[in-house]
Each structure stands twice: as structure tokens, then as C-alpha cells.
Amino acid sequence: MQRRLTIGVDVGGTKVFGVVLDLDAGVVDEHRATTPEGSDALVATISDVVAVLRRGARGGDVSALGVGLPGLVDRSGTLRFGPNLPGVVELPAGRLLAEATDLPVRVDNDATCALWAEHRSGAAKGADDAVLVTLGTGIGGGLLLDGRLVRGANGFAGEIGHMVVDADGVACLCGRRGCWERYASGGALGRWGREAAAAGRAPQLLARAGGDPDDVKGEDVTAAAVEGDPGALVVLETFAGWFALGLANLVHVLDVTRCVIGGGLVEAGDVLLDPVRAAFADRVVAPEHRPPVEIVAAELGGDAGAIGAALLAGEEPLVPES
């Protein structure tokens, strides 16, 4: 059954963002709230966002709820592990939200939701084999193979940020060393920038951050690079090499034809992506025997997760129906 009007909610580390999606007309309403601490408060906040949207002009006929959560979401809709949501662990979100809203509910990983939205109406449209790579504090991932989302046996697929690319490398929050996200996330770009600024290799970048190298962020690097700062461009080259290395790993394992890059940093556009494309070309095996892989910016921005959750709520088996 195709539902025509659904709600999608994307839960992030700082905000809970909900939309009402009309399958024929797109997003017709939206609402956001601050992410609280703890499981009970989180369920209450999501329920409140849903309630506000249902009281709106177009919310009365909503037939299902989709929710995207950051972390390991199992196939029953339970968040098993979500390091970016303090105090939240082993949360049966699907069941609790179905009870709280009296709607059928679909819960998924946030990057999986975002990829589905990009596939339906954004940068992954027309590609049946694609990855979504979101650059934030870490690296999130969504996988699409043969036109189908890949969730994995437990629902945990796409934890691409914890692919080890440098065996004895930088320590990661996960307790191991050398995870890709330590080198190629938005947070890592900031770290490369801080190192360059502290070493005197990026004076313009340092000035942009107010003179304290500790204040340099990933966005400062891309902004300085847009203005042609040579120091920032060198930092981006370093970042691009590491980022491309991980993309090549994914292409070798999965043979995807498109890599969609999401997260706030991609608003910088080609100043970020061109060095990645150049570095990728040097890192793929047997390039002369395979069609080129497209590396493109996500198109739906911060709305993708909520839109994708709403789309999936309209299409997929739901709790408690499934």
C-alpha cells in the first residue's frame, strides 16, 4: 500500500526535525525541537514533534511515521547503540513511538533514510548502486545496491566511518586505532586545519579563526580554500587523499557507481570535491577497465533524513504491522 501523507522525523545530536510529506506535493509542513538527554525525554520530544505536525493544516490525515536515528538501529526498530545521543541506549523506539502516537512506525538509521531521499529525488537519483557518505563529527554511511537499501543482518550496515584504513594510526573514540573517520570526517578536516595553523603553515586560516589555532574548524578550512588561501588548499589536499582512500575501499568492495557526499561541509562544493575526485582517480584499481565513479554533493541538505524517513514510512513494512 502506498501511503500518500506521512511524517518523517530525523533525530540528530542537537535537534529533532520533523516533516509532513505529501507523496504528490513534497514537504508540506515542518517542525523542530532541541534534542534532550535520556531515552524517555527523547521519545517524548519525538512524540511532541509528531503531535504538533498532526495538529497542523495537513497533518490530520497522516497514515504513518518514519524515524531516522543516529546509530545502530536493529530490524525491530530498537536503537541498540547511539554514541551521539547521551544517555540513550537499547531504546525500543519503534514500539514506544507506535504506542505514543498510535501510528504505524518505521525506524531506520539516519543515513539510510537520507540516502533513500537522495535516491528518490536528489543526488542519487538514477543510480542503483550508490553510497551516501555524510561528513560530520564522524562519518555516517548509507548503502544502496541493485536499487535496494542495504541494512545488514542486524540493521547495522553502513558503519563506514569505522573502517580501519591506517592500522596503527590515530586513536578513535570507539577504542580502536586508524578508523577512517579520524582522517576524513568534518571533525578530521578541522584537526588537519588546526595542525597546519599551529605549525604556521596556514596564516590566513589562522586569522579567519581569530588567531587561536585551537579554534579552527572544518568549515574554516573550506571557507578559506574558497578564497584561495594556499595553506587551506594544502590542508584540503591532505583531507582529500584520506577521504578518497576510503571511497576507493568502498568502491572495491561494493562496486557502486556513485558516491553522494553529505553534511554541512559539502556546501563548499567543488573546492572540496575536486581534490577528492583527483585523489580518487589515483586510488582505484584497474580504472581503465571500469566506468568512472561519480563523486557528487548531496542535494537535499539537512532535510534528507526526515524526508527519507517519511518516504520509507510510506513504502516499507512497519511496526506493528510487520
Add this chain to the structure above:
Amino acid sequence: MQRRLTIGVDVGGTKVFGVVLDLDAGVVDEHRATTPEGSDALVATISDVVAVLRRGARGGDVSALGVGLPGLVDRSGTLRFGPNLPGVVELPAGRLLAEATDLPVRVDNDATCALWAEHRSGAAKGADDAVLVTLGTGIGGGLLLDGRLVRGANGFAGEIGHMVVDADGVACLCGRRGCWERYASGGALGRWGREAAAAGRAPQLLARAGGDPDDVKGEDVTAAAVEGDPGALVVLETFAGWFALGLANLVHVLDVTRCVIGGGLVEAGDVLLDPVRAAFADRVVAPEHRPPVEIVAAELGGDAGAIGAALLAGEEPLVPES
């Protein structure tokens, strides 16, 4: 349509091995030949193996041919790149073999074929999300997700041996550095063994190889370890750490529940796999929130590729039908 009697041929670097498979009774005949050099000779040899099998008692009613090739096989049945087959490149094997044998033909990557056989009647039975990792000179890979083989957009999925795990590491034949197969293939186990023998850290291993450290092979390491040689056990620990690191990468990306390990080395059994299991447990993120991953030996040995090719010929769309 389910075909009842098919031929499967597995092409390796040294031999071409064919079987007649009866879906009800299993393998009813087999034949092998030496792998020749060059495309024309290879097609002729495969055709000969097929002809011999069809002249046999059970070959007359064969309805389709499946072929497993080592390398990048595209969706049209062309071998685009096969570094282990000298003189063979851009070979339209599906079309040429269909013409030569007058049978409908299915061509696939050899590891993909082997995984399908293990899934149907071997070590991957009952697992809908599994990887096959074959240890040879390099590392080959087959992927099964949601019960379906993953071939990728071009047919090139599963090139897991070229996942970079050590960014500035050992040079690989592919022209890059730090590929997993440089650290964790059968060939790599031999290299770890040679290093230990040359450094005087594995005297029993050195004696087993006849006194010349350059002659130590991966099989010598596992054989010495079976006998309790402390030097060989330390070598296996090193190998196991690297092997487990790559398995953990695959589990984080794909969320498979079973890793089936193939190749001649796995005949050593638990002396090889127990250290891998122990090392894996230290390398998986959030183990307390996910069911354990099974790491098991392949069961069908060297026959898996041919059996899988024959199974796929009985089940999948074929050239020229597709």
C-alpha cells in the same frame, strides 16, 4: 525455469576444473585441464572440458553452462581484467563460449560462484548475510546480502583484497600501498613466515622449509603451528591480527553474520581460525550490542567454484537469453 543438469567450470591460474551437476544428486562427473596462456587458448580449453563432460554418461542432457573466472567479470559475461590469467584481458567469455558450446552460458567471478555453492550446501548455509574470503596468492571475495549475491553495478563487487588497511604500508601489485591482501592472504602468511625464519625467530619453521628462509610458504606456517611450533604460532598471531582487521571492516560496512574462509590454508582448521576469532573480538565496534559473528572454514574446498557456477547456470538469466 529450474534446470536439472548443468555444467560448471572454474578457471584458476593453474587449472580449469569442470563438473556435471545434477540438482537432485550433486556432482555426477568432473574433468580438469591445465590453464593455458592467452584468450583463444583459454576459450578452447574451457570448450574442451565442456565437450569431454558432455560426451560422458551424464553429460548428454546438460542444459546450461556456468563459468567462474578469476578477476573483474562484467554483467555481460566479459572478463575485463584478470591479473592471474596471463595474456587474457577484455575477454567476452560468455558470448564466445555460447558460440563454441551452443549452450546458454552464465559467467561470474569465481569467488561469487564459490560463495553460492557454500550458501546452498556448505558453510554459508542458513546465513543470508555472509562473505566468502578466499586465501590464496591474494584475497578473493564473494558477498551475500539479504540472501542475494552482490555483484555490483559492473559485476566487480567483492574486490576485498584491495581494501587499503595500512595507508602508507607495503607496496601491492596493483600499484598502490597497504592493500589487505599484502598482510592477510596465503601469500602474506608465507611472507610473515619468511621474515620470522630469516630473523631466527622460528627455527622449527626454518627446518621444515629445508633450511632456506626464502622457501617458507604459508602452508609451512600452518603445518608447523599444528605441531605446536612456538615460532609459527607467533607468526600466525601476526597474520590473524591483520586478517581480523579486514574482516571487522567488512562487518562494519556490510553487517554480515558469517565470514566463510576458503582457500587451501583453511584445511589447517582451528589452528588458523582460532587466533582470527580472538583477534576479531578485539576489533569489532560495540560487540556488546550485536550478535557474535561466526568465522568458519569453507566446506566444499576446491570444488566450490565449479559447483557454484553450475548452480548459477541452473538458476540465473543466461547469455544469450538475458
